[in-house]
Amino acid sequence: MEVISNHNNGSTTKIILKNGSICNGNVNGNSHSHEKIENKLVECTNSIKPGWFSEFSALWPGEAFSLKIEKLLFQGKSDYQDVMLFESATYGKVLTLDGAIQHTENGGFPYTEMIVHLPLGSIPSPKKVLIIGGGIGFTLFEVSRYPTIETIDIVEIDDVVVDVSRKFFPYLAAGFDDPRVTLIIGDGAAFVKAAQPGYYDAIIVDSSDPIGPAKDLFERPFFEALAKALRPGGVVCTQAESIWLHMHLIKQIIANCRQVFKGSVNYAWTTVPTYPTGVIGYMLCSTEGPEVNFKNPVNSIDKDTSHVKSKGPLKFYNSDIHKAAFILPSFARDLVEF
Amino acid sequence: MEVISNHNNGSTTKIILKNGSICNGNVNGNSHSHEKIENKLVECTNSIKPGWFSEFSALWPGEAFSLKIEKLLFQGKSDYQDVMLFESATYGKVLTLDGAIQHTENGGFPYTEMIVHLPLGSIPSPKKVLIIGGGIGFTLFEVSRYPTIETIDIVEIDDVVVDVSRKFFPYLAAGFDDPRVTLIIGDGAAFVKAAQPGYYDAIIVDSSDPIGPAKDLFERPFFEALAKALRPGGVVCTQAESIWLHMHLIKQIIANCRQVFKGSVNYAWTTVPTYPTGVIGYMLCSTEGPEVNFKNPVNSIDKDTSHVKSKGPLKFYNSDIHKAAFILPSFARDLVEF
Numbered sequence: 001m002e003v004i005s006n007h008n009n010g011s012t013t014k015i016i017l018k019n020g021s022i023c024n025g026n027v028n029g030n031s032h033s034h035e036k037i038e039n040k041l042v043e044c045t046n047s048i049k050p051g052w053f054s055e056f057s058a059l060w061p062g063e064a065f066s067l068k069i070e071k072l073l074f075q076g077k078s079d080y081q082d083v084m085l086f087e088s089a090t091y092g093k094v095l096t097l098d099g100a101i102q103h104t105e106n107g108g109f110p111y112t113e114m115i116v117h118l119p120l121g122s123i124p125s126p127k128k129v130l131i132i133g134g135g136i137g138f139t140l141f142e143v144s145r146y147p148t149i150e151t152i153d154i155v156e157i158d159d160v161v162v163d164v165s166r167k168f169f170p171y172l173a174a175g176f177d178d179p180r181v182t183l184i185i186g187d188g189a190a191f192v193k194a195a196q197p198g199y200y201d202a203i204i205v206d207s208s209d210p211i212g213p214a215k216d217l218f219e220r221p222f223f224e225a226l227a228k229a230l231r232p233g234g235v236v237c238t239q240a241e242s243i244w245l246h247m248h249l250i251k252q253i254i255a256n257c258r259q260v261f262k263g264s265v266n267y268a269w270t271t272v273p274t275y276p277t278g279v280i281g282y283m284l285c286s287t288e289g290p291e292v293n294f295k296n297p298v299n300s301i302d303k304d305t306s307h308v309k310s311k312g313p314l315k316f317y318n319s320d321i322h323k324a325a326f327i328l329p330s331f332a333r334d335l336v337e338f
Numbered sequence: 339m340e341v342i343s344n345h346n347n348g349s350t351t352k353i354i355l356k357n358g359s360i361c362n363g364n365v366n367g368n369s370h371s372h373e374k375i376e377n378k379l380v381e382c383t384n385s386i387k388p389g390w391f392s393e394f395s396a397l398w399p400g401e402a403f404s405l406k407i408e409k410l411l412f413q414g415k416s417d418y419q420d421v422m423l424f425e426s427a428t429y430g431k432v433l434t435l436d437g438a439i440q441h442t443e444n445g446g447f448p449y450t451e452m453i454v455h456l457p458l459g460s461i462p463s464p465k466k467v468l469i470i471g472g473g474i475g476f477t478l479f480e481v482s483r484y485p486t487i488e489t490i491d492i493v494e495i496d497d498v499v500v501d502v503s504r505k506f507f508p509y510l511a512a513g514f515d516d517p518r519v520t521l522i523i524g525d526g527a528a529f530v531k532a533a534q535p536g537y538y539d540a541i542i543v544d545s546s547d548p549i550g551p552a553k554d555l556f557e558r559p560f561f562e563a564l565a566k567a568l569r570p571g572g573v574v575c576t577q578a579e580s581i582w583l584h585m586h587l588i589k590q591i592i593a594n595c596r597q598v599f600k601g602s603v604n605y606a607w608t609t610v611p612t613y614p615t616g617v618i619g620y621m622l623c624s625t626e627g628p629e630v631n632f633k634n635p636v637n638s639i640d641k642d643t644s645h646v647k648s649k650g651p652l653k654f655y656n657s658d659i660h661k662a663a664f665i666l667p668s669f670a671r672d673l674v675e676f
Contacts, residue, residue, distance in 0.1 A: 054404070062406040062427030063612075066392070068399075089400030107582065107615075110667065244445065244611040271609055271617050273582040274401075277445075278616010279609050302668070316667040324662040329448065329654040330640070 002182045053086060053094070055101055059209055060245050060276040065101070067094060067274070073168060078160035080213040085168050091274055093168055095136060097161070098212050103136050105169070107274040112206075113317040114270045114325060116142035118284055119202050119237035121297035121322055126201040127151065130229070132188035132217065134206035135161035140175030143204070145307035146299075155184045155191045157213050174311075189216040195229040203230060205238035210249070218253060223260045223285075232289025233263065237282050243269060243332040244277035251335060253283055261285035266294050267336050268325035270316075282325075297322045340520045391424060391432070393439055397547055398583050398614040403439070405432060405612070411506060416498035418551045423506050429612055431506055433474060435499070436550050441474050443507070445612040450544075451655040452608045452663060454480035456622055457540050457575035459635035459660055464539040465489065468567070470526035470555065472544035473499035478513030481542070483645035484637075493522045493529045495551050512649075527554040533567040541568060543576035548587070556591060561598045570627025571601065575620050581607060581670040582615035589673060591621055599623035604632050605674045606663035608654075620663075635660045 054066040068089035075084045084096045092105025103112075116139055120126050125148040131139050135156035143152055156162055162183070166173040176183060184191060192203070203226055207214040216222055217238070226236050240253055250267065257265045263286030272280050286292035301307070302318045328336060392404040406427035413422045422434045430443025441450075454477055458464050463486040469477050473494030481490055494500055500521070504511040514521060522529060530541070541564055545552040554560055555576070564574050578591055588605065595603045601624030610618050624630035639645070640656045666674060 052402075062429070064390075064404045066402045066404060068401070091400070242611075273580075273615035273617070275616075277611035278613075279611070313668070315669045318668045318671070320665045321667055324665040327658045327662040329659055330651070330656050331653045333656070 004182065004184045004186070053084075053088075053096070055096075055099060055276070057100055057209075057276075059100075059211065063276065065274070065276060067091060067101075067104075074164050076160065078158050080158045081208075083158075083160050083164055085164055094274075095161075095165065095168075097208055100209060101274050102208060103138060103169075104274040107272065108138070110270050110316040111272045111275065111280055112138040112142055113314055114268070114321075115139065115204055115206055115237055115239065115282060117297075117301055117314075117317045118268055118282060118294065118322060118325060119204060119235045120146055121299050121301060121317075121319070122284070122292055122294045123201060123233070123235055124298055126299070128200050128202075129153075130192070130195070130200045130203045131155070132192065132203065132205045132207065133157075133214065134204070135159075136165040137162070137169060137172040137175050139204060139206045140178070140181060141172045141311065142175075144175050144178045144180070145301055145311055147304075147306060150180060152178065152181045153184060154181065155186055155188045157185070157187055159185045189222050189225065192222065192225040192229050195225075197228050198231045198234075200230050201234050203234075203236045205236065207239050209241070218249070220256045220260065223256050227260050227262075227285075227287050230287045232287055233292055234289070235284065235286045235292055235294075236261075237284050240267065240281040240283045242275070242277045242279050243281060243328070244279065247332065247335050250281060254336060257283055257285050262288035263292055264294065266326060267328070268294070269328065269332075270321075270325055295323055295326045342520065342522045342524070391422075391426075391434070393434070393437060393614070395438055395547075395614075397438075397549065401614065403612070403614060405429060405439075405442075412502050414498065416496050418496045419546075421496075421498050421502055423502055432612075433499075433503065433506075435546055438547060439612050440546060441476060441507075442612040445610065446476070448608050448654040449610045449613065449618055450476040450480055451652055452606070452659075453477065453542055453544055453575055453577065453620060455635075455639055455652075455655045456606055456620060456632065456660060456663060457542060457573045458484055459637050459639055459655075459657070460622070460630055460632045461539060461571070461573055462636055464637070466538050466540075467491075468530070468533070468538045468541045469493070470530065470541065470543045470545065471495075471552065472542070473497075474503040475500070475507060475510040475513050477542060477544045478516070478519060479510045479649065482513050482516045482518070483639055483649055485642075485644060488518060490516065490519045491522060492519065493524055493526045495523070495525055497523045527560050527563065530560065530563040530567050533563075535566050536569045536572075538568050539572050541572075541574045543574065545577050547579070556587070558594045558598065561594050565598050565623075565625050568625045570625055571630055572627070573622065573624045573630055573632075574599075575622050578605065578619040578621045580613070580615045580617050581619060581666070582617065585670065585673050588619060592674060595621055595623050600626035601630055602632065604664055605666070605670075606632070607666065607670075608659075608663055633661055633664045 052066045052068050054064050056064050069086045070089050071087040073085045081098045088094045091107045095103045128151045131154040207217045210218040266284045269281040284294045297319050300319045390404045390406050392402050394402050407424045408427050409425040411423045419436045426432045429445045433441045466489045469492040545555045548556040604622045607617050607619040622632045635657050638657045
C-alpha cells in the first residue's frame, strides 16, 4: 500500500497519483501511530444507562438503539469527528463516529458486502476501483476479492478512523497491505473532482450520514464529479440511507442521480441489524456506455471462490440476495418510481 | 362477530363452534369493557431514560431498542402478561406485551401484511382461515381482504389485548366486526388440538415470543395439531423469530416442521423497523395434497384491488416482495438448508 496524506501539516506539495490525478499534500508513510490513540482514552459519556452505548441522533429522532459495552477500547476526537470503539456484549467490537454506529464485527457485514458486490458484481472484469470513505478497511477487504482488479484508490478524510480500525480490526487491515492499494488521506469530494476523467470502472462511496464530514457526498456537484471520473458504462454505489427514515432525502438523491447519470439509476436496500430501523439503502448508477443491468449480476463473486482461501467465505452476499436487493416494499416502490 | 370465551369464569360449559370443534367455556358477548382498562392506568416504569420506553429481554441480551413516549395510554397486568400502550414520538401508537414491542402504527405493517399474505397468497381461493393469537386485530383486518373467505376463527388467549387494541386501534377493529369472524378467547394450542381434522385451508400463528403465554406455540405437539387441522394442501404460517438472534431455535423449528408437514417447508423473512435486529421470520408449511409453491404466489391480493376501497391499499406487500422473502443471506441459507 502507498499512503498519501494531504492534511497532516500545512504544506501544499502537489502529488501526482498513479492514476494521473493531482492532489495537494505530502507523503506520510507512518501515519499509523497507535501510541497517540491510546493516550486519548477517556470515559464513555454518551450513554443513557451506565455501561451501555446509546445511539441518539437528529437523523432518527424519537428512537435509539443501545448496546451493552463490555470494554471501552478507544475514545477520542479527531480533526473531523468523535471516534469511539468498544467491545460490545453480543456484536463484537463496535466503531462509532459522532455517536453513530458505523461498524459492528458481528452485524456490520451485510452493509459492506452489499456496497461492494452490488456494483462490482454488475460489471465484467472491474480493473480500476475508487473507494470514498471506508477508512475502516472492510470495504477495501471486500473489493480486493476480485482478481481482475489492478488499482484500488481509497480516499478517507480521517486518518484516526484508519489508525483505530487497523489496530482493532487487524484481520481487515490485510486490505490495506494489498499492493494494488493507494490510501489517500484527504477530502473525497475534492479528490473525485480532480480525478482523471473516465478513469475508474467503479466508485464506491462508503460514507457516514449527511451530517458532519460526509455532507458534501450527498449533493449534486459530487454526483457530477463521480460521473465524470467514471468510464463509459462505469458504475457507482453510494450509501443512501433508510427507507423508513429518509424517504424525502432518498427521493432528492434519486432525482439528482437521474439528471446526472445517463446509463441507469437504481435504488437497492439490505438489512443491517445494528443500523437504525435495521435497513440501509444504496444508489446504484451507471454512466452512458455499455449497458449495465444491476438487477442481474454478471460477475458473481460468490461463484468464483478463488478469493475464499485467503479471505474466508462471504457471509451475506450471494447472487440471489443481489437480485432481491432491488425489490422494494410497495410504499417505497411508489415513492422511488416517481 | 361472534365472541366466545372459555376463561372468564370457572364454568366448563362445552361450546360447539360452527366448524364443529368443541371447546370449554361460556359465551361472553360483552367482554369489551373499556372502563376496567382505564382504571388500570399506572406509571410507566420499565424505561432506562425518563420519558422513553426501552425493550430489554433475555431473548436479545446486550441490545435494546428505545422509543420516546409522548403519552402513556394504558398500562396493566392481564391474567397472562403485562400490557402497555403508548403514543410514541415517531411511530404512532405502540403496544407492548411483557415489555416487548408487538405493534407500532407506523412500523408494524410489514410483519402483519407478510404473515397474512405469504400463506393466503400461495393458495387459490382460501375459504376457512384460523388465526392463533393476533388479538390486536390487524391480522384479522388483513385476512378479511380476501373475498373468497367464508369463515375466520381467531383464538386469542388474552382478552385484555383485544380490549385495549379495539379501543386504541379502532380502524383495525373493523376486522372484528366482519360477519365471517368468530373470536374465541382461549388457549390457541388447545383449540387447534380440538379442531375438526382437515377443516382449515390456512392457519396463521401470530404469536409473541417463545417465553410467556406463547411458549407452547413453538413446540412439536402444536405443529402436529396444526397439520391435523389443515385440509390436504392446506397452509400454515407461523412467526419464526430473527435470523440474527435465534438461528438455533429456527433450526429446531424447521427440523420439527420437516417431520410434521409432508407438503413443503420454507423459511421466509422480512424487515420490521421496530422489532429487534430489524427483521422477523416466518415458517411456511403445507400438508400433503395439492402442491403449494410458496415462492410463487397464485392469489395476488395486490393485483385484485376490490378490497382497497374499504380497507385502503397494502403498504408493504406485493408479489415481488413475496418472492424475495424466501431469499436468504448466505449464512442463514447454509443453516436453514441443512
